[in-house]
Amino acid sequence: MTTTMTHTAPTSGHTPKVGIIRHLNVFTAFALGIITAIVVWRLALAYLPENAETAVMTTREDKIALLSMIGWFVGFMTGIGALVAPFRWVMGKDLSHDENMFLAGKDMGVKRYFRYTTDHKVVGIQYLVITMVIFGIGGILAMLIRANLGTAGGGLIHPQAYNSIVGTHGIVMIVGTIIMVTGPFGNYIMPIMIGARDMAFPRLNALSFWLIVAAAIPLIWGQFLGGISTGWSAYNPLAGQAPLGMDGYIMFICIFALSTMVAGANITTTVVRMRAKGMTWNRTPIFIYGVVASVALALPAFPVFFLSQVLSAFDRALGTSFYDTANGGSGWLYENLFWIMGHPEVYVILIPAVAALMEMAPVFTRSPLFSFNIAVMGIAGISGLSVLVWAHHMYISGWAPLLNTPFMLTTELISIPTGMLFLVLIGTLWRGRLWITVPTMSIFALLWNFMIGGITGIYLSDVPADAFLHGSMFVTAHFHYTLMGAGLTGALASLVYWFPKMTGRMLDEKLSWISFWFVQIGFNVAFMGMFFVGLQGQPRRVEAYAAIFSKGNLLTSIGAAAIMTGMLVLLAAVIGSWRSGVKAPMNPWQAKSLEWTVPYPVPLENFETLPVVTEDVYGYGRKK
Amino acid sequence: MATTTRYFAGPWWKRQDFRRTGILWLILTPIIGYFCSEIQVAAMGAPASEVMATTERLMRIFTWAASPVAAFVAAMAIVSLLGKRHHGSTPPPDSEDVIETSPKSIAVWMVSSALLCLFALVVGMIAIQKDNASLLDAEAIHVNVTGQQWVWNFDYPGDGGVRSQVLHLPVDQPVVFHVTSKDVKHSFWLVQLGVKIDANPGVYTETAVTPNKIGTFDVRCAELCGLLHAYMQNKVIVQSKEDYEKWLASQPNTGVTTWTEPGAAA
Numbered sequence: 001m002t003t004t005m006t007h008t009a010p011t012s013g014h015t016p017k018v019g020i021i022r023h024l025n026v027f028t029a030f031a032l033g034i035i036t037a038i039v040v041w042r043l044a045l046a047y048l049p050e051n052a053e054t055a056v057m058t059t060r061e062d063k064i065a066l067l068s069m070i071g072w073f074v075g076f077m078t079g080i081g082a083l084v085a086p087f088r089w090v091m092g093k094d095l096s097h098d099e100n101m102f103l104a105g106k107d108m109g110v111k112r113y114f115r116y117t118t119d120h121k122v123v124g125i126q127y128l129v130i131t132m133v134i135f136g137i138g139g140i141l142a143m144l145i146r147a148n149l150g151t152a153g154g155g156l157i158h159p160q161a162y163n164s165i166v167g168t169h170g171i172v173m174i175v176g177t178i179i180m181v182t183g184p185f186g187n188y189i190m191p192i193m194i195g196a197r198d199m200a201f202p203r204l205n206a207l208s209f210w211l212i213v214a215a216a217i218p219l220i221w222g223q224f225l226g227g228i229s230t231g232w233s234a235y236n237p238l239a240g241q242a243p244l245g246m247d248g249y250i251m252f253i254c255i256f257a258l259s260t261m262v263a264g265a266n267i268t269t270t271v272v273r274m275r276a277k278g279m280t281w282n283r284t285p286i287f288i289y290g291v292v293a294s295v296a297l298a299l300p301a302f303p304v305f306f307l308s309q310v311l312s313a314f315d316r317a318l319g320t321s322f323y324d325t326a327n328g329g330s331g332w333l334y335e336n337l338f339w340i341m342g343h344p345e346v347y348v349i350l351i352p353a354v355a356a357l358m359e360m361a362p363v364f365t366r367s368p369l370f371s372f373n374i375a376v377m378g379i380a381g382i383s384g385l386s387v388l389v390w391a392h393h394m395y396i397s398g399w400a401p402l403l404n405t406p407f408m409l410t411t412e413l414i415s416i417p418t419g420m421l422f423l424v425l426i427g428t429l430w431r432g433r434l435w436i437t438v439p440t441m442s443i444f445a446l447l448w449n450f451m452i453g454g455i456t457g458i459y460l461s462d463v464p465a466d467a468f469l470h471g472s473m474f475v476t477a478h479f480h481y482t483l484m485g486a487g488l489t490g491a492l493a494s495l496v497y498w499f500p501k502m503t504g505r506m507l508d509e510k511l512s513w514i515s516f517w518f519v520q521i522g523f524n525v526a527f528m529g530m531f532f533v534g535l536q537g538q539p540r541r542v543e544a545y546a547a548i549f550s551k552g553n554l555l556t557s558i559g560a561a562a563i564m565t566g567m568l569v570l571l572a573a574v575i576g577s578w579r580s581g582v583k584a585p586m587n588p589w590q591a592k593s594l595e596w597t598v599p600y601p602v603p604l605e606n607f608e609t610l611p612v613v614t615e616d617v618y619g620y621g622r623k624k
Numbered sequence: 625m626a627t628t629t630r631y632f633a634g635p636w637w638k639r640q641d642f643r644r645t646g647i648l649w650l651i652l653t654p655i656i657g658y659f660c661s662e663i664q665v666a667a668m669g670a671p672a673s674e675v676m677a678t679t680e681r682l683m684r685i686f687t688w689a690a691s692p693v694a695a696f697v698a699a700m701a702i703v704s705l706l707g708k709r710h711h712g713s714t715p716p717p718d719s720e721d722v723i724e725t726s727p728k729s730i731a732v733w734m735v736s737s738a739l740l741c742l743f744a745l746v747v748g749m750i751a752i753q754k755d756n757a758s759l760l761d762a763e764a765i766h767v768n769v770t771g772q773q774w775v776w777n778f779d780y781p782g783d784g785g786v787r788s789q790v791l792h793l794p795v796d797q798p799v800v801f802h803v804t805s806k807d808v809k810h811s812f813w814l815v816q817l818g819v820k821i822d823a824n825p826g827v828y829t830e831t832a833v834t835p836n837k838i839g840t841f842d843v844r845c846a847e848l849c850g851l852l853h854a855y856m857q858n859k860v861i862v863q864s865k866e867d868y869e870k871w872l873a874s875q876p877n878t879g880v881t882t883w884t885e886p887g888a889a890a
Contacts (some may be wrong), residue, residue: 030735146759158634159851237825238850325826332824348881367719374730396811397822398803402755408748412741419693419737423730426697429704431641433719436711447701455690458744459683464751467820467831468668468679471811471846535667539817540726540845542854546842590715621718 002466018102021081021095026114026213029079033217036075041068058287058332062317065225065247069218073255082117082207104202106604116210118202124188125502126209128495131183133570134176139567141169146560149553154544162244162543164227168219171249172234175256177483178298180491181352183524186267186291189498193260193285193593195276195613197605200269204262211259215252224249231541233342236323236334239495240315247316250309257306264295264302276594278613285593285617286375290355293383294348300387301344308337332399340388347386349483353490354450357443360497361425363591365432368618375424381417385410395466404463413460418454422435422447438512442493445520449485456531471554474534477527485523492519492570499577500584504600508581511573518566526559527534592617641703648699649692656698659689668817672837672862675758676818678751685747689740758832764798767791768883771810772805773821774856776843779883786875791843791860793835794868802831811847814860820846835862 044064077083085095085103095103098550105112105119112122144165148156157165191199199205222228226243239246271292275284314320321327323334355375362369369375391407393402425443434440456478459465469475492515499507533552538545544552587596594613598606636642642727661684671677710716758764768779780786791814793799803812805823813820814833821831845856 124638154854159854163853170836193699198678220850235809238848240848241808259886291655325824363715365719366716367722369727371730372722373725396820398824405749405752408752409745412744412748415741416734416737420731421732422697426700426704427723427726428731429720430700431707431721431723432704433710434704435714435715436709444701444705447697451694451697455687458686458690462682462686462744462748464675464748464755465679465682465686468818469675470820471813516648532663532667535664535846536669537813537842539813539844539853541848545852588713606781618724620647621720621722622724 001192007082013031017096018099019084019117021102024079024081024084024116025111026080026215029081029163029210031074032079033076033214035076036078037068037072040071043387044068045380052086059317059319061244061315062247065244066251066313066317068248069221069251071215072217072221073251076217077210080210080214082210085203103206104198104604106347108601108604112131116206118198119204119604120187120191120199120202120205121502123209124186124204127179127183127187128208128502130212131176131180132574134172135180135567136571138169138173138176138299139564141165141172142560143564145169146216146557148543149545150557151548152545152550152553154542157543159543160229161227163229163231163541164223165580166541167228167231167234168223169232169247171219171228171252172233173483174345174349175201175212177349177491178486180349180488181356181406181494182263182267182294183209184502185287185356185494185498186295186352189292189595190267190288191270191274191594192501192602192606194271194274194279194288195607195611196274197607197610199266200274201266204234208259208263208266212264215255215259218248218251218255220248222246222252226299230346231340234312234317235338236329236331237325239312239334242323250313250316253309254306254313257302257309260295260298260302261306264298265271266574267295268292268299268535275615282372283613283616284378286354286358286369286372287352287359289376289379290352290358293355293379294352297344297348297383297386298353300339301348304337304343305345308334311337332394332397335394335397335399336390339393340387342393343390344383344386346479346483347382349487351382353487353494354446355379355490356494357439357446357490358421358428359593360426360439360493361428361443362618362620363497363589364435364437364443365428366435366620367428367432368620368622370424370427370430371604372616372618374420378420378424380419381420381434382414385414385417389414392461392466395463408461408463412458415454415458422451438496438509438516441516442489443498445489446518449481449489449520449523453481454486456481469534471540472534473530473538474538476540477530477534479525480527480530485527489520492516495574497589498595499574500588501600501602502594503581505577505580505581506579506584506588508573511569515566515570515573518562518569520566522559522562522564524559526556526563529553529555592619601606629793641707645699645703648702649695652695652698653692656695657688660691661687670837670842671818672816672839673818673833673835674818675755675833678754678837679818682747682751686744688741693737693740698734743838755832757799757828758834759800761798761800761832764800764832765794766883767793768881769801769803769812769823770806770844770882771812771849771856772806773808773846773850774852776810776812776845776856778857779881780872780875781883782872784875785877785881785883786872787878787881788875790858792868792871793860793862794865795835795838795862797865798832798834800828800830802828804828808849810845810848810849810856813844813846814841815844816841817860822847835860838862838864 026421044067103118105117105122148154148162222245226245228245228249230239230242255294311322321329322328388410395404496507496512529552533549536547549602664683665680666679765781770777778788778791803821803823805825810823812823817833819831819833821829841860843858843860
């Protein structure tokens with residue numbers, strides 16, 4: 001397989017011979033996906049026997065729904081062109097040079113963003129746009145939740161729809177936050193930062209992005225089949241009795257898990273094998289460590305997630321009883337599988353966001369990163385421990401009370417490597433010359449939010465305290481503080497920081513400041529209110545609440561409105577600046593990492609000659 | 625990597641930035657500890673059992689234990705932010721006398737976080753031990769709790785076949801709950817009594833509490849259980865022993881009780 005390409009420009013007069021690939025794009029993908037889904041649906045309707053069910057629950061509809069969604073998936077991936085290269089390879093022909101260049105997006109046109117393009121920069125932009133779309137959808141759903149909770153009685157939205165909105169908001173935001181740093185910046189910036197021409201497996205890179213698009217449709221489809229009324233965790237047996245919308249959730253998770261696994265293998269290989277000459281591990285920027293730790297954690301976590309949903313699909317459609325207690329299954333099995341994915345997954349979200357801010361801290365304080373080794377140690381420690389803590393989500397489930405103490409131990413141990421990350425950040429800020437920008441203030445915002453998220457995590461890690469707090473709004477506020485207060489803050493700072501490299505223009509400074517303050521203040525108002533009602537005893541995922549919770553919920557709604565305002569301002573800034581912002585110089589922040597040594601637009605293979613690295617990127621004010 | 629040891633040479637504690645940080649730290653620690661713990665405990669409300677009192681004590685302990693760390697990070701951040709600042713579209717010159725690493729401060733930081741971690745663990749283990757012991761209390765009465773979409777049913781001890789949807793408990797009497805579910809997973813939460821345990825279909829889970837205050841408190845479901853999850857709540861009435869006995873005797877035999885001899889259910 002040809003994974004690296006050389007710059008042999010075709011001689012003039014040479015017409016590139018590009019076969020069927022030329023005609024495949026997102027439109028053919030949607031067309032073929034929809035047609036295949038309809039065909040499979042009609043076939044299933046015609047040939048799946050009625051009244052032949054042996055299981056208690058009706059499963060014929062589930063079979064039809066799942067088969068149609070699989071049809072969509074296969075049709076879409078064929079239509080986008082994911083199968084062309086493997087098919088050719090099996091036939092012993094492989095893609096021609098012209099075809100590879102076409103796939104890489106050699107023409108540099110707008111159309112390459114709508115094709116199966118392998119250039120990591122195109123994939124990065126695609127990820128950036130889809131992340132923004134995902135946050136937009138998740139944000140609208142969040143506002144619907146707040147609208148329903150505007151009064152204690154609720155009742156604005158039907159409970160079934162409300163539960164589905166809560167579940168969809170959850171899973172959509174989880175996916176959005178998983179890809180928000182490693183997607184756009186891990187794909188666009190990371191290969192340039194390590195001095196590589198592209199990813200190790202460019203076609204897998206395109207695959208990982210288009211799998212997300214393929215995954216999105218079953219989730220949207222599911223909304224019309226009764227929705228996901230189970231919360232994002234989709235606990236069984238509740239998921240077993242949920243309407244057909246669950247099948248959409250199952251397909252969504254399976255395809256998304258595939259995407260994450262593919263991206264994880266690709267990014268890990270790229271960083272391990274393709275760093276520039278001289279970029280030893282000690283000279284590798286901390287952001288790279290964050291990205292690799294994140295995707296490498298996804299490698300053990302997401303196959304389990306995939307499996308948990310496959311078993312769920314079997315239960316629903318084939319009458320098995322993995323999770324069906326009445327027939328020998330166990331809901332605890334699902335909970336275990338789910339959280340074996342679920343806890344590494346929160347660090348998949350958090351680590352790259354914190355690492356991105358650690359990458360920016362030296363640039364904006366004009367001083368070296370404080371104790372690089374401790375930063376690496378902290379990331380490694382969190383990654384290692386995070387696979388050993390899953391059952392702290394199950395303290396009160398009754399599954400294994402004897403395991404509560406060991407899991408309390410591993411969970412509390414995580415505070416040590418997490419503390420290292422704090423030390424690195426405050427050590428870098430200390431005595432630095434602070435260049436006041438949005439990323440700089442984002443570091444302070446992260447320290448504030450993550451401190452609150454971390455300390456409330458200690459309460460939750462404690463078994464007796466968790467017996468009060470579990471399942472309450474306190475938990476919801478806690479993980480919003482970590483994933484949003486820390487994670488999203490890092491991602492938004494990354495957007496401001498790398499926007500000039502990705503679009504060639506500076507992000508509007510005034511608007512990004514306005515957005516920053518709206519989001520940060522709104523966020524703290526919203527989720528302080530949520531902590532309060534959680535401590536008062538308001539359960540999670542309720543569509544109505546007792547009168548004593550009114551004040552805290554009002555605060556949350558006001559804060560949420562402020563967050564929405566801030567995010568809309570940021571959207572306006574992004575669109576405005578992308579179209580007609582101030583042209584950015586090559587290195588607007590005067591940073592020392594490699595991505596700032598390439599011009600905009602970044603050439604197809606990034607570097608004319610591959611760079612040779614002689615020192616780390618944090619040498620600000622360092623005595624030679 | 626180069627280590628700047630010069631920074632800690634001489635009487636570093638006399639430096640202005642260290643002094644400022646130290647003073648801020650000393651001021652912020654009690655403020656954070658006091659306000660954060662008091663606000664949280666105030667939100668949790670007056671405890672109606674020893675378990676809840678322990679939980680509130682734990683919240684106080686953890687907040688106070690974490691406040692020096694939070695105050696330290698806050699002090700460092702504030703002093704840094706009030707230090708040299710630069711506005712503009714071009715970067716400031718590089719910082720002077722930079723510190724790339726400091727083994728001493730790293731060691732202090734790691735040892736203190738490890739000690740705090742150990743402290744949290746021990747405190748938690750003691751509380752767990754107490755909760756576990758209360759499950760085996762020979763004096764306890766046993767109440768069966770059955771969750772179903774979307775009500776709680778309580779079956780009381782004795783041959784009376786008493787079943788209710790409002791939980792009645794005698795004050796100062798240890799109670800062990802045997803909790804199960806008829807359909808999906810629920811979570812049995814006695815809010816002001818501070819206990820919660822999941823209700824799983826097909827199995828029994830146990831939790832124990834001794835209410836020590838007469839009054840009416842809340843029972844809620846803390847696990848999303850379908851359409852009317854928000855409304856799966858009721859009251860727990862803690863009353864004097866005589867009132868409880870009177871109430872129990874006045875209840876009809878519903879004939880649907882699931883109550884069995886303690887242990888048999890588990």
